[in-house]
Amino acid sequence: MRELNEPQARHLAGILNIIRPDWPVPSLLTLIWEHRAQPDFPALVVAAVTKAQDRTCKTPAPIFTPGAHWPEAVRDKLPALPRCRDHDTEDAPTCRSCLADVKTGDRPETMIGKRLALPTPPVGSTKQANTSPAERIRSDLRAAKDARRAIPHPDPTEPPSPAKNQNGATP
Ligand SMILES: [Zn+2]
Numbered sequence: 001m002r003e004l005n006e007p008q009a010r011h012l013a014g015i016l017n018i019i020r021p022d023w024p025v026p027s028l029l030t031l032i033w034e035h036r037a038q039p040d041f042p043a044l045v046v047a048a049v050t051k052a053q054d055r056t057c058k059t060p061a062p063i064f065t066p067g068a069h070w071p072e073a074v075r076d077k078l079p080a081l082p083r084c085r086d087h088d089t090e091d092a093p094t095c096r097s098c099l100a101d102v103k104t105g106d107r108p109e110t111m112i113g114k115r116l117a118l119p120t121p122p123v124g125s126t127k128q129a130n131t132s133p134a135e136r137i138r139s140d141l142r143a144a145k146d147a148r149r150a151i152p153h154p155d156p157t158e159p160p161s162p163a164k165n166q167n168g169a170t171p
Contacts, residue, residue, distance in 0.1 A: 001079060004036040004044075012048060016060060019052040023060050027110050035064045039077035046071050059102075059109050061093035085115040108141050 004012075013028035038044050050069040051057050063069070066078050084095035092113025101107035107116055117140075 001037045001039060004032065004038055004041060008041055009033055009036065012045060015045070016048055016052050019049065020060070023052070028060055030110070031060055031064075035079070037079050039079075040071075040074050043071045043074040059112065061112055063093075065091065065094050082113070084113045086113075108138075111141065 009029060009032045012032055013025045016023055016028050017025045044063075047070045048060070048063045051060065051063045054069075064078075065081060066075060070078065081091040081093060084090040084092045084098060087095050087097040090096060090098070090113075095113050098107055098112040101116075102109050102112065
């Protein structure tokens with residue numbers, strides 16, 4: 001299975017954000033990078049743009065689930081979906097329990113299919129005593145989201161310079 005490179009991921013995130021301004025580029029990048037093992041980049045672009053135009057599709061996660069939005073030729077080559085970290089009977093990107101949590105405001109959209117760690121309240125902290133548990137969870141989730149925002153640079157498989165000196169001669 002080939003992997004997307006970083007420019008491909010960034011371009012795709014940019015295109016999707018233009019079609020769907022409600023899908024922020026950082027979360028798109030995180031999502032695309034988590035699913036960078038792809039059989040075919042053009043097929044992924046088709047699937048992603050198709051889903052982005054589907055107004056009933058509230059989050060970009062279902063892009064990566066198999067379905068009619070993928071070109072037929074690659075449908076049987078799609079990588080298996082990971083299981084939800086919180087609900088292990090569900091596929092992570094489309095976990096129905098997580099989606100229900102999002103609806104009730106108990107889970108941010110960026111945490112669908114992921115472990116929603118509840119922070120333990122610090123003992124004797126006066127600073128946090130005035131904030132509600134919900135606010136503390138939200139602030140912790142923001143911090144977790146920021147931490148995941150950075151895209152790791154892929155290991156270079158080729159030297160960066162396109163120039164090749166095949167015969168070793170110097171001018
Ligand atoms: Zn879940």
